[in-house]
Amino acid sequence: MTVGFDYSKSFIKKHEVEFMKPFLKEAHNLLHDGEGPGNEFIGWLDWTEKYDRQEYEKIKTVASSIRQKADVFIVVGIGGSYLGARAAFEALTHTFHNLLPKETRNAPQIYFAGNNMSPKYMTDLMETLDDKEIYVNVISKSGTTTEPAIAFRILKSHLEEKYGKEEAKNRIFATTDKSKGALKTLATNEGYETFVIPDDIGGRYSVLTPVGLLPLAVAGIDIDQLMEGAHEAAIQYGNPNIDENRCYQYAVARQILHRRGKEIEILVNYEPGLQYLGEWWKQLYGESEGKDGKGLFPASVNFTADLHSMGQLIQDGKRNIFETSIVLESAQKDLEITEDEENLDGLNYLKGKTIGHVNRKAFEGTLLAHLEGNVPNLIISLPRLDEFHFGKLIYFFEKACAISGYLQGVNPFDQPGVEAYKSNMFKLLGKEGY
Ligand code: PA5
Numbered sequence: 001m002t003v004g005f006d007y008s009k010s011f012i013k014k015h016e017v018e019f020m021k022p023f024l025k026e027a028h029n030l031l032h033d034g035e036g037p038g039n040e041f042i043g044w045l046d047w048t049e050k051y052d053r054q055e056y057e058k059i060k061t062v063a064s065s066i067r068q069k070a071d072v073f074i075v076v077g078i079g080g081s082y083l084g085a086r087a088a089f090e091a092l093t094h095t096f097h098n099l100l101p102k103e104t105r106n107a108p109q110i111y112f113a114g115n116n117m118s119p120k121y122m123t124d125l126m127e128t129l130d131d132k133e134i135y136v137n138v139i140s141k142s143g144t145t146t147e148p149a150i151a152f153r154i155l156k157s158h159l160e161e162k163y164g165k166e167e168a169k170n171r172i173f174a175t176t177d178k179s180k181g182a183l184k185t186l187a188t189n190e191g192y193e194t195f196v197i198p199d200d201i202g203g204r205y206s207v208l209t210p211v212g213l214l215p216l217a218v219a220g221i222d223i224d225q226l227m228e229g230a231h232e233a234a235i236q237y238g239n240p241n242i243d244e245n246r247c248y249q250y251a252v253a254r255q256i257l258h259r260r261g262k263e264i265e266i267l268v269n270y271e272p273g274l275q276y277l278g279e280w281w282k283q284l285y286g287e288s289e290g291k292d293g294k295g296l297f298p299a300s301v302n303f304t305a306d307l308h309s310m311g312q313l314i315q316d317g318k319r320n321i322f323e324t325s326i327v328l329e330s331a332q333k334d335l336e337i338t339e340d341e342e343n344l345d346g347l348n349y350l351k352g353k354t355i356g357h358v359n360r361k362a363f364e365g366t367l368l369a370h371l372e373g374n375v376p377n378l379i380i381s382l383p384r385l386d387e388f389h390f391g392k393l394i395y396f397f398e399k400a401c402a403i404s405g406y407l408q409g410v411n412p413f414d415q416p417g418v419e420a421y422k423s424n425m426f427k428l429l430g431k432e433g434y
C-alpha cells in the first residue's frame with residue numbers, strides 16, 4: 001500500500017542512473033544538512049514531525065464549528081496559497097460536492113476566490129451568495145497579493161453589510177504570516193481568528209500547513225490521514241539510497257530525460273479529480289526549476305478527455321516530451337456496463353465490465369502507443385485515491401522537486417521571476433512608488 005514508481009518504460013539505461021548517483025548524494029546532503037541554496041525555506045522537509053500540535057487542534061475545532069454553521073465557505077488565495085488546497089479538495093471530495101444536498105455533504109459548499117482577476121468570476125460568485133450563511137478564509141503569506149486582496153475586500157464588505165461588523169469578524173479567518181504583512185495587521189486590527197504560515201515554508205510547499213489544512217478540514221477531508229501519509233513519505237523518502245527511494249528515482253529520471261534533450265514533462269491523469277493536482281504540480285515544478293535560463297516545462301493533460309485533443313501531438317509531434325502518468329490501482333466507486341438488446345453502439349462485448357476496467361485498458365493502450373511513438377513514460381501509481389495516499393503523493397512531489405532542483409543547479413525555493421509582471425501592472429494602474 002504505497003506510492004509506486006516505475007521508470008522501466010522510460011528508455012533510461014542503468015548506467016545513466018549509476019552516473020547520477022554521486023550528484024544525487026550531493027543533492028541529498030545539501031538538502032538534509034540545510035546547506036543548499038534557499039535553505040531558509042526547507043521547513044516543509046520535517047514539517048510532518050515538527051508541526052505545531054496546538055495550532056493543528058485549533059484548525060480541527062474551528063473547522064468543525066464552521067462545518068456546522070456555514071452553507072458556503074469561500075477560500076481566498078492564489079498560487080501557493082490556493083492550488084494545494086484546491087488539488088486536495090478536487091481529488092478527495094465528491095466530484096459534485098457543491099451540488100449534493102447539505103445532509104449528504106456534511107460540509108459547506110466550498111468556493112475558491114482571489115485566484116484570478118476576472119470580473120465575471122467574482123460577480124457570478126457574489127450572485128450565488130444570497131440567503132446563504134457565509135464564512136471566509138483569506139490566505140496570503142505576504143498579505144499584499146493583489147488578486148486575493150481585491151476579492152477579500154469585496155467579500156469583507158459584503159459580510160459586514162449582511163451581518164454587521166461585529167458578526168462579520170466571527171466569520172472571517174485569516175491564514176498569514178505570524179507577525180508581519182498587511183493581512184496580519186488587518187486581522188489584528190479587526191480581531192479575526194488567525195492561522196500561521198511558517199516563515200520557513202514557501203507558498204508552493206505549504207499545502208500541509210494551515211494554508212491547506214483549514215479549508216480541507218472544513219470540506220470534510222480527514223486531515224489526520226493526510227498528515228499521516230505525508231509523514232510516512234517523509235520517513236521513506238529520507239533514505240539516501242536511490243534503489244530504495246522511489247521519490248529519488250523520479251527526481252533522477254526526469255533530470256536524465258532532460259539531459260537527453262526532453263524539454264517538456266507532461267503530467268498525465270486518468271481521473272478528472274486529479275486535474276488540479278496537475279495545476280499544483282505545475283506551480284511546484286515550474287516555479288522551483290524554471291530559472292537561470294533552465295528548467296523543464298511542466299504541462300498537464302487529463303485523459304481520456306485530452307486524448308481527443310492533445311493525443312495527436314503527444315503521439316506524433318516533436319519528440320521533446322516525456323510523460324509522467326498517475327495511475328490509480330483501484331477505483332473506489334465503479335459502474336458496470338450493461339447489455340443492450342439492440343447493441344447499436346456495438347458495446348455489448350463490454351457487458352459486465354466496469355468503467356474502471358475500460359479506463360485501465362485506456363491507460364495500458366495509451367502507454368503502448370506512446371512508447372511506440374518514442375515518448376518515455378514515468379509511472380506513478382496510487383493504490384487508491386484517499387487522504388493517506390494523497391498526503392504521501394504531495395510529499396513525494398515536494399521532495400522530488402527539491403532534489404531535482406539541486407541536481408539541476410538552481411535554488412528550488414525562490415521565485416525572483418514572478419515580480420516582473422507585477423511592477424508593470426502596478427505602474428499601469430498608477431500605484432504609488434511604481
Ligand atoms: O509561490 C509563490 O510565491 C506564489 O505563487 C505565491 O504563493 C502567491 O503569489 C501567493 O502569495 P501570498 O501567499 O503571499 O499571497
